[in-house]
Amino acid sequence: MTSPLRETILAALNEVKDPIDGTGIVDKNMVQGIDINGENVTVMIGVDPERGPSLEDLRQSAERAVNSVNGVTTARVALTAERSGAAKSSQSPASQPDSRQSHGHDHAHKPASAGVGTRPAATPGSGQQPLDLGAIRSVVTVASGKGGVGKSTTAVNLALSLARQGLSVGLLDADIYGPSLPRMMGLRTAKPAHSKKKGKITPPSAFGVKIMSIGFMVDEEQPVIWRGPMAMGALEQLLRDTDWGELDVLVVDMPPGTGDIQLSMAQRVPVTGAVIVSTPQDIALLDARKGLNMFRKVNVPIFGLIENMSYYQCPNCGHVDHVFDHGGAHKAADELGVPFLGEIPLDLKIRLGADEGKPIIETDPDGAHSQAYANIARQIAVAIDEQVGPKAKPKKSLFPKISFR
Numbered sequence: 451m452t453s454p455l456r457e458t459i460l461a462a463l464n465e466v467k468d469p470i471d472g473t474g475i476v477d478k479n480m481v482q483g484i485d486i487n488g489e490n491v492t493v494m495i496g497v498d499p500e501r502g503p504s505l506e507d508l509r510q511s512a513e514r515a516v517n518s519v520n521g522v523t524t525a526r527v528a529l530t531a532e533r534s535g536a537a538k539s540s541q542s543p544a545s546q547p548d549s550r551q552s553h554g555h556d557h558a559h560k561p562a563s564a565g566v567g568t569r570p571a572a573t574p575g576s577g578q579q580p581l582d583l584g585a586i587r588s589v590v591t592v593a594s595g596k597g598g599v600g601k602s603t604t605a606v607n608l609a610l611s612l613a614r615q616g617l618s619v620g621l622l623d624a625d626i627y628g629p630s631l632p633r634m635m636g637l638r639t640a641k642p643a644h645s646k647k648k649g650k651i652t653p654p655s656a657f658g659v660k661i662m663s664i665g666f667m668v669d670e671e672q673p674v675i676w677r678g679p680m681a682m683g684a685l686e687q688l689l690r691d692t693d694w695g696e697l698d699v700l701v702v703d704m705p706p707g708t709g710d711i712q713l714s715m716a717q718r719v720p721v722t723g724a725v726i727v728s729t730p731q732d733i734a735l736l737d738a739r740k741g742l743n744m745f746r747k748v749n750v751p752i753f754g755l756i757e758n759m760s761y762y763q764c765p766n767c768g769h770v771d772h773v774f775d776h777g778g779a780h781k782a783a784d785e786l787g788v789p790f791l792g793e794i795p796l797d798l799k800i801r802l803g804a805d806e807g808k809p810i811i812e813t814d815p816d817g818a819h820s821q822a823y824a825n826i827a828r829q830i831a832v833a834i835d836e837q838v839g840p841k842a843k844p845k846k847s848l849f850p851k852i853s854f855r
């Protein structure tokens with residue numbers, strides 16, 4: 451059963467035609483999801499990634515069409531890369547059940563449960579101005595030359611450490627191919643809410659850190675196929691449409707690798723500094739070197755290298771085993787003239803914490819492993835201050851009526 455409002459929205463959307471053949475976008479099964487939350491409506495339109503940048507007019511027309519429907523106050527329409535199988539599914543949103551009765555919201559289709567954004571997908575490439583991030587004081591990207599080295603785990607634990615050190619911290623999951631931060635932060639079922647600020651979404655928080663991830667809109671198990679411009683557009687939308695408020699630092703968990711997408715992210719986002727996570731067995735750290743070079747190419751300061759899964763310390767006897775070749779990152783950092791920030795051991799507690807949504811910084815803040823993260827976080831905080839100037843600390847004032855921020 452569908453609601454009358456939903457039917458009216460679908461009819462309005464079908465008046466918007468795909469310029470290729472003049473067919474209504476509902477008839478073409480391009481409308482992948484409609485989320486009706488009170489008077490706020492979010493629509494997800496699936497498009498071929500190659501066509502993404504050329505469909506901004508269509509997106510705006512769709513937004514106007516939904517806005518014109520009686521009972522709609524805010525309409526947000528996002529273009530998204532076709533999900534595997536989803537756009538070809540014979541089940542159009544028109545035939546999906548209206549879930550308002552069961553959930554209180556009208557979550558017709560999971561990916562549209564919150565807007566990924568309202569702005570055009572940007573064309574990546576050089577020469578573009580970095581985004582204006584408003585009240586975000588600094589952006590630190592956590593990158594790696596390849597996947598599986600513990601980049602996301604490191605990003606989470608560093609973000610929590612920075613927050614424990616008194617900074618206001620946001621965490622952005624830019625790993626749009628494998629968004630794992632909702633799980634790692636224990637927010638699998640969380641959903642961003644519409645913010646009071648028009649066109650913005652409020653990020654969920656956990657452990658004192660604000661988090662935004664494409665994983666809030668799509669299943670972790672059902673990866674989205676993002677290519678080039680669409681991926682970049684999704685990231686920009688996540689960044690700009692999130693009501694981050696004032697942040698001392700936004701930690702960005704980058705997609706693994708050093709391809710075009712990573713490069714354009716490093717160009718479009720005003721990055722204060724980058725940290726590269728590597729494992730010792732990452733032979734001669736070739737991948738990590740590529741990561742360094744990428745940031746150098748776009749003049750992003752390198753805060754340093756972190757060696758993850760560096761050694762194994764027996765929890766019973768304390769014996770330290772260098773399971774893999776050890777010290778490679780330190781050596782590479784010296785050779786490359788960048789700081790070596792520290793090593794994180796291979797440890798079951800770190801893995802379980804990450805996989806169960808209870809980061810070790812939270813469950814064992816005074817333990818040696820948390821201290822290792824905290825030590826790296828302190829160096830990052832100092833590096834941020836060096837780049838953007840020290841944060842004005844609240845002081846006990848002689849003039850109590852003046853507040854310092």
Ligand code: ADP
Pocket residue numbers: 594596597598599600601602603604630706758759794795796797798800801802804805
């Ligand atoms: P990436 O973001 O580089 O793909 P993840 O952070 O997702 O990597 O980590 C990959 C796997 O390795 C996860 O299961 C995670 O729990 C585990 N892991 C990461 N760092 C450590 C560590 N220091 N000790 C033990 N397991 C770790």
